[in-house]
Amino acid sequence: MADTVREIERKYEADQSTRLPDLAGVDAIVTVAEAGTEDLDAVYYDTAGLCLAAEGITLRRRTGGRDAGWHLKLPVAPGVRDEVRAPLSDTPPPELTALLRSRLLDRELVPVVRLRTHRTVQVLRDAQGAPLAEIAVDAVRARRAAAGPRKAKSAPAKARWHEIEVELAGDGAPGLLDAVGRKLTAAGVRPASAASKLARALAETGLRREAPAGHGHGPDGRPAEGTTNGSGKGSRKGSGKRGDTAGDVVLRYAREQVRTIIELDPAVRRDLPDSVHQMRVATRRLRSAFRSYTKVLDRGVTLPIGIELKWLAAELGVERDREVLTERLRAGLAGVPRELRLGPVDARLRIWSERRRAGARGHLLAVLDGPRYLSLLKTLHAFLEAPPLRPAAARPAPAVVAQAVLKDYRRLAGRMEAALAAPAGQERDEALHGARKAAKRARYAAEAARPALGRPAKKFARRVKRVQQLLGDHQDSVVARAALRELATQAQQAGEGGFTFGLLHGREEALAADRERALPDVWRKASRRKHRAALRP
Structure with missing residues (x-):
């Protein structure tokens, strides 16, 4: 049986020398409690053309940590995803692949990337001790799957990086993420350039993504977009591109x-x-x-x-x-x-x-x-x-x-x-x-x-x-x-x-x-x- 949780998080760049600032006193945070470390091992699945990644969707099989199992992440808004979970099994669960049918059609899912993450977690709590958010410092190792999709020439098969994740928990409000983000930025931490670990792994190992389903695309392969007249309002001549047929x-x-x-x-x-x-x-x-x-x-x-x-x-x-x-x-x-x-x-x-x-x-x-x-x-x-x-x-x-x-x-x-x-x-x-x-x-x-x-x-x-x-x-x-x-x-x-x-x-x-x-x-x-x-x- 699949369960769904709403994931609201922010990601930041880090390296081996990055140290988190003291977050006690930020917004409603009163205490910062160490929650130990986790070793996570996740294999990400997609089609040979990476059609899921092209739309910001991830499907992974993860072991280790508190939520081992299959995780399907569907984008809701920037920084917000619904994570649909299913128990561990050897193959992608039907209750999750059914949710992907309109994207997959009848294409096969194959392993594309394996990510191993060493995670150090802190819990941010309010005055009553209730958890507001979790902040994790991750050391990530990515390896391209041996039989995965096409790769760019001379692209490395492996990649390593560090990053920080701040995710709401319990009674945390979205404004808390803004306040924590300002504190991190003031300490010299930069927002992440990639929306997810998978996106970064694909970029750094040179795997190629196809255009999202249902999007037109131009010579550069990027989705075509509708246009406006710059003000966001329609004009007498309309809001399409000049010379539109x-x-x-x-x-x-x-x-x-x-x-x-x-x-x-x-x-x-x-x-x-x-x-x-x-x-x-x-x-x-x-x-x-x-x-x-x-x-x-x-x-x-x-x-x-x-x-x-x-x-x-x-x-x-x-x-x-x-x-x-x-x-x-x-x-x-x-x-x-x-x-x-x-x-x-x-x-x-x-x-x-x-x-x-x-x-x-x-x-x-x-x-x-x-x-x-x-x-x-x-x-x-x-x-x-x-x-x-x-x-x-x-x-x-x-x-x-x-x-x-x-x-x-x-x-x-x-x-x-x-x-x-x-x-x-x-x-x-x-x-x-x-x-x-x-x-x-x-x-x-x-x-x-x-x-x-x-x-x-x-x-x-x-x-x-x-x-x-x-x-x-x-x-x-x-x-x-x-x-x-x-x-x-x-x-x-x-x-x-x-x-x-x-x-x-x-x-x-x-x-x-x-x-x-x-x-x-x-x-x-x-x-x-x-x-x-x-x-x-």
Whole structure:
């Protein structure tokens, strides 16, 4: 069984002569206690191309010390990583390699570096004796694995260095690291140039890393980055590079979505908050870009990918839709006076939700472990390596992307007209749901176009988002009413009565009617001619 700990630390350069300053009295530190020494032996694993190291991810098998076992470190922010731990075994544990599937695909993990560390530890404690942080002075010996990845010519097989690590523990606050860092710097200690021991070992032994998955890269091999106009704000001409082509803009957006899918895979597997929703949004945005920018990307290539993205979004939606629906029903129930909550309605809702969650969660993990998802990941990697660009991709971006956004707007306008004219009931519900999908597509097209069109695209996307949200709230009410009818039926069959669920059903009907009344005015404001005219370059 894997455990996870949040690791917040700072690293500093050191040598054999480095002596730590007295840290008592720094911030909340009152005492500094010697904690002895440890001898650690770690073998780091990666692919032959070092794809994990390229993204700041480390997987190691370590013996010695207090936490011997397998450690997978996933970056969260600079200086912050989640360390997922598993017991010692001879081969990488499946519960850890599953978290790497979106990066590894089906590539083999091999030993790349072995690090032996002699560590001297001190514990920094507060006035009550509680540990705030640990500071370690490490003497490190690195050796390149005999059958590891490619190495630069004439690179040494071994490396040695000293370093200092300061890691929060117990009740320590992040500000403590700043205070300790100032004390160390004042004593002549410099911040480390490498983010991790592995990064330094790879650099000093000349091992070569490939570009991170999902990133574009230029002739120098470094990931391509999005650009701004220097102020961090979009300009009228947009925030892309001057002279950007339509292909540049659309591919930058596509890369961002692919990278999001890849990076969120382990978060979804770990059931981290909002991860399923964000991964689903990325799949929808990418599919929407394929459909909106058919003059830039060859539809013959992107259509099959879009079908698979739609499948993945639907699979992610099983869990996400359950979360949203449960939150909505719980909020509705919380607003019902206690005297109107007849029967065990809270327990009924909890049981109903948990049964759905158990099935949805297991199904989603099976999907992520399945061959169809792996095939999609490989296809996305191949798409970025050889984008299927059409002739219009070489044209200046503004005119091409504006045309795509306006095309999606016309599609939305047609669906809105049909929805507003539809008779009340199921026919209107379905028409409004179709308009919601069109609004989402128009909004995503505008978001992708923003680097080329600037503020007008941002404002257009914001206005269309208001329409989408109104339509989304209406659709959520439609789904909630179906769930409430199911709950009321179950309650009646159990002899509990369905009065409270019927009350909530009536409230949802009233809410949907209110959204329908508000829609014409919201749409009128969003569809003004001047908003569309502003998009034209």
